[in-house]
Amino acid sequence: MRFGLVLCLIATLSLIAAAAGCIDSGSEKNVLIVGNHLMSDARELDQGTGTGTLITEKIIITETLVATGEDFSLKPNLAESWKMINDTTWEFKLREDVKFHNGDEMTAADVKFSIENINTKQPGRTTLIDYRDSEIVDKYTIRIRTNTMNPLLPAALHSPDTAIISPKSYDANGEYVTTIGTGPMKLASFNEQTGEIVVVRHDQWWGGTPTIEKIINRGYPNPNTRAMIIENHDVDMTFDPPYSEVARLDAIEGIDVLKFNTPRTYKLDLNFDHAPLDDLNVRKALAYAIDRQGIVDNVLYGVGSVATGPFLPTMAWANTSLVPYTYNQTLAKQYLADAGWTDTNGDGYVDKDGKKLSFKLLTYTERPGLVPMLEAISSNLKDIGIEVEEIAMETGAISPMLAEGDWDMYLIAANLAMVPDPEYVLKTWYTTDGTTNRGHYSNTEVDRIVAEGHNLITPKERYAHFRTAEGIVYDEVATINVAYYGVAIIMWDNVQGFTYDPTAHDYRLSPFMTVA
Template sequence: MRKTIENSHLILVAAALIACLIIAGCTSSTDTNNSSGEKVLRVGDLWTVSSINPGDGHDGGTFVTEKAIVTETLIGANDNFGLVPNLAESWEQINDTVWEFKLKQGVKFQNGKEMKADDVVASLDDTIRLSPSTALLMSYDHAEAVDDYTVRVYTTELNPLVPGVLHYPDTAIVSQDSYDENGNFIKPIGTGPMMVESYDEQTGELVVVRNEDWWGGDPGIDKMILKGYESPATRAMLIENGDIDFTCDPPYSEVERLNATDGIHVEVYNTPRLYKLDANLGHEAMADLNVRKAISYAIDRDGIVENVLYGVGTSAGGVFLPSMTWSNKELSPYPYDPELAKQYLAESGWTDTDNDGVLEKGGEKLKVKIFTYTERPGLPPMLEAIAANLRDVGFEVEETSMENSALSSAMGDDWDLYLSATNLAMVPDPEYVLKSWYTTNGTSNKAGYSNPTVDEMIVEGHYISDLDERYDHFREIEAIVYDDLPTINVAYYGVAIVMDDDVEGYQFDPTAHDYRIDPFMTISS
């Protein structure tokens, strides 16, 4: 083990040095001299900061809401993904197509103006205009201000998802002063604990400062400087060298060493994200359920969690984390059983006639092409481990890892399995994921899965408002796709948060999509 850690450290250092030659300097261009006693947190994110406009969709919305903590949503969520008040103190369904939200009073935007119902209506209208997918998810028709602190949202049909969608970071509320007189976006003016001081589109560096009038309390930091570094090795090197104070997901092989390094420490948490393989059901071999079962039984999930993720994650059974209120807790991970995998392949006529270790049928080799992306540190080594597992049971495997920006064009339709780490709680309700991934026309149905029973059940489930009945219904759907295996669940994601020892009081939010900055954390020196 010691030799492995030392070798991986050499690789880490080499990669990081190369990355620093490419990046225009490893440290922030902003003066971080803290001699005045100002509490400045330097954050190294895992994605380039390409937008600070929540209206630009997931990239802008999630970053500004969860990481820069400039904007806030009407609805929050607790540790079990249940909905809780945030900017809205309460809500109720008035009838099948009307939801009413009571706003907290005395909440101010960062320009000093009080947030009122007209502001919320205008912000929601902007979101819907800029994001048709959010409009569709909400069945949004229009919103109106009933009085200064009451908003009604009208939908085109009965839709129990509305409060959950209003937890979505893209629906964060911003002042209309975020736009100029021509409707052009300037910067987000929200209600959160930090507010934008500057943003450099060229370098992707965002600087936010403390909001003295935040309704939620007294923030523990004065300023944050946020910048993205997409290489896990670079993030590890920067925090080890003291160039940043807070980051996540270094190479997992480095977690133990980093945690033992003077001046920094690592905290590991579960987060609502799933490592999964999408199977291309448009390809003959992948369309065979026996082949998909063979793949699932061939994967050593526990070995991957221990030896590839270094314990940063857990083996996956159903789609949803067991901690999620609506998850089907009866669905355990498929066991590692190479012999059973070979039996399923034999049942479908795959045999090794020439004793070369690769199965064939009808003169064709059992070959799979697997793709993944490199930004998340667990994916490339997980791909290697899965490829080795599949070779052991008779597959010929071609594996490809590349940057996410180039992956789609490289794959085209010439892929069999796609390994990703996909979020499970953009909207805290089971319908969101199950509909998107598994209905015939689902927006994220990469597998091309089509099961009329599932389609019908998801439509039925949409109209169930009683939560106990609703969750039971969607647990049945989760069990069906668990058996059908259009996606093969490998592991639940674990996030490794790396912090300078001077960063104190951090509380992790398990509902965040990578992590959420805690406004009450502070810096001791």
């Protein structure tokens, strides 16, 4: 009878564990369970669909030809070296000790396939490569030709979307089967219903033998859910809970919280098509009205830092001579008055020609800092007499408003280093025809500087040249840079060996972690 009760109890506990989504790793050692803030579907594991950040940084199954140092300067990775042969040709020498997950050796033919695969399926993601064709010189040498002179090519090949995969990732008809990369982990399974991804150690990795045996990666898009699952130890590691929860979680015995800056900037895009945002005095008033330090301390809870220019000061090309727009309500009101906006009727709002100054401020809800930042910025602007209509919705709901121009300011966490070179941001954000210049800022001098800088070859020349353009867009308040994005990495202390990569987009998992 007692034996039956024990069996019944064991069975009941097993059902409870299963219902809770727990994983029994059995006798396996060094199994890391990660609560990821990214969700995925079947297409998102295909390099050809342009979601390289997930497969290259979050589940580390693919790698790029070019990597970066901590200051975002370029360094070898799958390519040992590169040089410019002529104005439109770059030659890359490949490592000779790289094996794909299926045991095949990586060659120049695989590199050619990978670049052409993404160029054909997602050409928008290879715009900065300016790809024309490529030539296989020998087994470990490839020459990549561009349509025009393109010194940006090596930096563009750092983008996770250009990661190298085996052609055997597709069947004979070109249909995606699985992702076969060269990274420290290899894909073991993918659950299309739950989004759970399991990767296991790649014993033949050229970078050494990973210590982690398996990573189970689950998607939890809600920040509150991520706080709950780490506290309950349903996962070993997660990222970006509500920032208001960071201190409480850090105080729990056994939980460690690490905070780092990542290559993103919280910025306000301004709609230059909507007066009076085309008035520099109004834009300067906005810049001085925002309490950046207060937002970092009290809204982001220290997860991030105050921004000056668009680039992190640790980036090798950043213009570190820029003078910050400090929080100064008096100066902000003076700039409004210089633009003709004063409170003529004593209602607390500035007006001009009988019209109240009012802006529509948008943001999206997927990242935990954006909505509370929107509220804080709105409060700051109200303090100097500006009325703000706050709109926070999922990205899909906001996109039509942006496309139709139905907005004044847009708060976004924008990526800075998908391509580690200043031209990437300055061209796309600030030139007249920039692909993400949604506010339609335009300055012929900036256009000229960026165009001329494109033809400079050496990093030292390029960096010095582009600092001039950065200074202009900063002085003209082309965007308002509020804070450099921070990531909160939360793990139980049974996880050891995590190394933060400051050049990754939010974070990159480390292959040399261990889980007790």
